[in-house]
Amino acid sequence: MRNIFLVMRREFLTQIRKKSFIIITILAPLLIILAVMVIAYMIKMNETNANIAIVDANNQFYSDFKSDRKNIYNFYQVKDINSLKDSLIHSKNLDAVLYIPKMQDSLMDNLQNHIQLYTNKNLNKKLIYSIENTINKKIENKRRIQLGLKKSDLEKINSHVNLKITNIKEGNKSDSNSTIKDVLSLSLMYVILMFIIIYGTRVMRSIMEEKNNRVVEIIISSIRPFDLMMGKILGTTLVAILQFCIWTIMTLFLLFIGQVFLGHELIVNSIQHEEFQTLMNHDTELQIKTIIDSLFELNYPLIIFLFIFFFFSGYLFYSSFFAAIGAAVDNDTETQQFMPIIVIPLLLGAYGCITIINNPEGPVAFWLSIIPFTSPMAIVTRSFYGIPLWQLILSIFIMLASVLLMVYISGKIYRVGILMYGKKVNFKEIWKWIKQS
Numbered sequence: 001m002r003n004i005f006l007v008m009r010r011e012f013l014t015q016i017r018k019k020s021f022i023i024i025t026i027l028a029p030l031l032i033i034l035a036v037m038v039i040a041y042m043i044k045m046n047e048t049n050a051n052i053a054i055v056d057a058n059n060q061f062y063s064d065f066k067s068d069r070k071n072i073y074n075f076y077q078v079k080d081i082n083s084l085k086d087s088l089i090h091s092k093n094l095d096a097v098l099y100i101p102k103m104q105d106s107l108m109d110n111l112q113n114h115i116q117l118y119t120n121k122n123l124n125k126k127l128i129y130s131i132e133n134t135i136n137k138k139i140e141n142k143r144r145i146q147l148g149l150k151k152s153d154l155e156k157i158n159s160h161v162n163l164k165i166t167n168i169k170e171g172n173k174s175d176s177n178s179t180i181k182d183v184l185s186l187s188l189m190y191v192i193l194m195f196i197i198i199y200g201t202r203v204m205r206s207i208m209e210e211k212n213n214r215v216v217e218i219i220i221s222s223i224r225p226f227d228l229m230m231g232k233i234l235g236t237t238l239v240a241i242l243q244f245c246i247w248t249i250m251t252l253f254l255l256f257i258g259q260v261f262l263g264h265e266l267i268v269n270s271i272q273h274e275e276f277q278t279l280m281n282h283d284t285e286l287q288i289k290t291i292i293d294s295l296f297e298l299n300y301p302l303i304i305f306l307f308i309f310f311f312f313s314g315y316l317f318y319s320s321f322f323a324a325i326g327a328a329v330d331n332d333t334e335t336q337q338f339m340p341i342i343v344i345p346l347l348l349g350a351y352g353c354i355t356i357i358n359n360p361e362g363p364v365a366f367w368l369s370i371i372p373f374t375s376p377m378a379i380v381t382r383s384f385y386g387i388p389l390w391q392l393i394l395s396i397f398i399m400l401a402s403v404l405l406m407v408y409i410s411g412k413i414y415r416v417g418i419l420m421y422g423k424k425v426n427f428k429e430i431w432k433w434i435k436q437s
Helices: 002-016 019-045 078-090 125-146 151-157 179-212 215-219 225-272 274-279 282-296 300-328 339-358 363-370 375-382 389-417 427-436
Strands: 050-056 071-076 096-100 116-119
Touching (some): 019 225, 050 078, 225 300, 300 339, 300 389
Parallel strands (some): 050 096
């Protein structure tokens, strides 16, 4: 343990002193925020101005289409429709012609499938939706008036059924809304996935670097190869924990600063925005209330325990894989033949979790929770929906046994491979190392 601690300490101090670590740790949250701002700016800039000519054969839509800074609407007579379509071909000022034909009855039934929009380019999807929404609202209001219905009557007619699901086996536990569970479970699953890939690769590259520099030949003269491998894995783990803690603190600090200087004004402007007001209807308010209620019903102690346990056990399991690969090969090109062994199970686990949220107690969920290659992601996903105790105990036991077995096997590969140079390694050769050592 003393040797493992010394290697872990050296690996930790070596990595945190690198300029790359300092730069990435400081700049990563800023780059993420900058990327979000750039994407938002690109979306805003991509909303080009549009000049639209409207030919309304019914003279009913004059007050519904209102020009703004982005879109300009001009109304024309029916007799101008052909000339407008002809000028649209070569015009640089006119972008589209909206033709609303004569309605054949008071309920405007024919308008639903006969309104035509002529254009000379690909219009913004948001603009098309806005035009469709404006026409739909007009037709609905006309029909409501013709049928003698009041707006309040329509609100009374509408039904909003939300099933309140109660699990009797789990002590009358309510499960009225699973949206927040889906989002949180998949988010934690992706955290584990990215952690394994990023820092497992870092372990592999660190071992390859020392192997190619022949430094390892000196190190193993005074320390066992297994202790060296475990020290590197645990040292990289501490680096990852430190980096995530710094990112979390910086993110919270930046969010606090943004709320102080920009948050209140942006929130007020967003709430006052017409599109937001349209979305914030009675249904949305009920959904928000249901989501908030479901947050208080989650079993946070169990979720946190399972996340921490499978977070580190899954990392130790896969980082042993990465360490063995780094010891067996001499360059990045040779790693490609072994990477599918790691990547494919991770992808199966990640995409299998999407199936789990649809049926957390199905056979796919069970087997993904038992197999150690996928259980770190599957169990964390299922923790939001409830897991039978026997399955949970079985999964933890298999995961612990698999970690010990994988560390043991990787140690055997590491012991031989770390001193092998100039020989292309294959699976047959690695199996020989495991048996002989």
